[in-house]
Amino acid sequence: PNPYQLRGPRRTFGGIFRIHCGVHYTSDEFTVKYIQRSRYVLYRNLAPFVLGLFALVPLAIFFSSLWIIWSFAVLVLLLVIGAVYTNYVDDVYILTNKRIIDIQRSFIFFFEDRVEAEYKNIKDIQVIVPNVLQRMLDIGTVSVQTPGTSPDIILPTVDHPFVIQDEVYALKSHKEKADKIKQENERKEELHLWFGKVLTALERQSQSRGVPNLQQLDFWEAAQRARALGMRVVLMGEDPSYPHLPPGLVVEQNPPPGTMMENGGEIRVLLSKRP
Numbered sequence: 001p002n003p004y005q006l007r008g009p010r011r012t013f014g015g016i017f018r019i020h021c022g023v024h025y026t027s028d029e030f031t032v033k034y035i036q037r038s039r040y041v042l043y044r045n046l047a048p049f050v051l052g053l054f055a056l057v058p059l060a061i062f063f064s065s066l067w068i069i070w071s072f073a074v075l076v077l078l079l080v081i082g083a084v085y086t087n088y089v090d091d092v093y094i095l096t097n098k099r100i101i102d103i104q105r106s107f108i109f110f111f112e113d114r115v116e117a118e119y120k121n122i123k124d125i126q127v128i129v130p131n132v133l134q135r136m137l138d139i140g141t142v143s144v145q146t147p148g149t150s151p152d153i154i155l156p157t158v159d160h161p162f163v164i165q166d167e168v169y170a171l172k173s174h175k176e177k178a179d180k181i182k183q184e185n186e187r188k189e190e191l192h193l194w195f196g197k198v199l200t201a202l203e204r205q206s207q208s209r210g211v212p213n214l215q216q217l218d219f220w221e222a223a224q225r226a227r228a229l230g231m232r233v234v235l236m237g238e239d240p241s242y243p244h245l246p247p248g249l250v251v252e253q254n255p256p257p258g259t260m261m262e263n264g265g266e267i268r269v270l271l272s273k274r275p
Contacts, residue, residue, distance in 0.1 A: 009034075013090045013103075021103055023114065025096070032171060035093040038139045038159045042088045046081060053077045093155050095171060097178075100144060102153050117153050119172040120179070121146045127161045144168065211267060213257035214250045219271055222250050230263035238273035245272040 007025040011034055012018040053074065060070040094101040101116045122144055129140040140161035144153040158164060212229060214222040223233040242251050252270040255261065 009094055009101075011092060011094070013092075014086065021114070023094070023101055023103070023116075026098070029096050029098050031094060031096055033095040033167065035095065035155065035158060035164065037088065037091055037155075038137075038157050040134075040137060040139055041157050042085065045084050045088065049077050049081050049084065053081075093153075093158075095167065097171065098175060100153050100168065102155070115151050115153055117144060117146050117150060119168075119175040121150055122168070122172055123147045125165050125168055127165050129161070142168075211253075211255050211257055211259045211261050211265075214253050214267065214269060215257070216245075217250050218248045219250070219269070222267075222269060226267055231261060231265050231267055234266050234268050236268045236270055239270045240273045242272045247271070247273050 007027075007029075008023045009021060009025075009031055011031075012020055056070055056073055056077070063070075090104075092103050094103065099116050099118045100122075101114065104113045124145045126143045126145065127140050128143060129135050134140055134157075138160055139157055142155040142158060142161045142164050144155070146152055155161075155164065211231070212225050214225065214233070217225065219233070219235065226233045238247075239251055242249075245251065249272045250269045251272050254268045261267075
């Protein structure tokens, strides 16, 4: 919507700070899906701090004289809970129509890591479910493997890992088909361009003909021969330098015979004249 802003994911980070990530899309790239880690991870990470918050309640009742300490402890735990939640929300995986992007931010401002892989570079996609509990909850790790030195993308502890595996394979297949169609269209455009150039050259060649030899012809015969080739004869004058020739014959022509000329061109001639 903003013409002065580079295209990228609309997803922002940092909660109320609404920080834009540094991912920039190409002209024909768009977001297909955002993937968040399972809420199981959030509950697991929040559990110690939430339990600590509840544990402070009886302590604050029995030791009410230390209310300043308890208030400070509660404030610290609430800040930690907020930071843990923001850190969880900012851990996002983005599926576009061209690539997978893994964005990981730590505590809003302090750290951002981004790993990405194009679908054409994906060699294999594996799903790992480490225990029975995660199997029951349909939670697992999706490992996207790339060849060579390219980094693999690991989607740890996500919901419905086998569904995500199928979606990535589907996007990879769609991208390969789209690239194949694009290559075919580019080849067709190149063929059409080449064919158009050939037709233009043939058309120019058909429209261009060699100037006939009008030497020693009288003016009217020369005009008829030139008209048969789509050209015109223009009389420039007479030249008395050829006394041995009868008057009215072409003694000079411009352009000379054999010169390529388009239809409608002019051939200028000089005729012989009695001295």
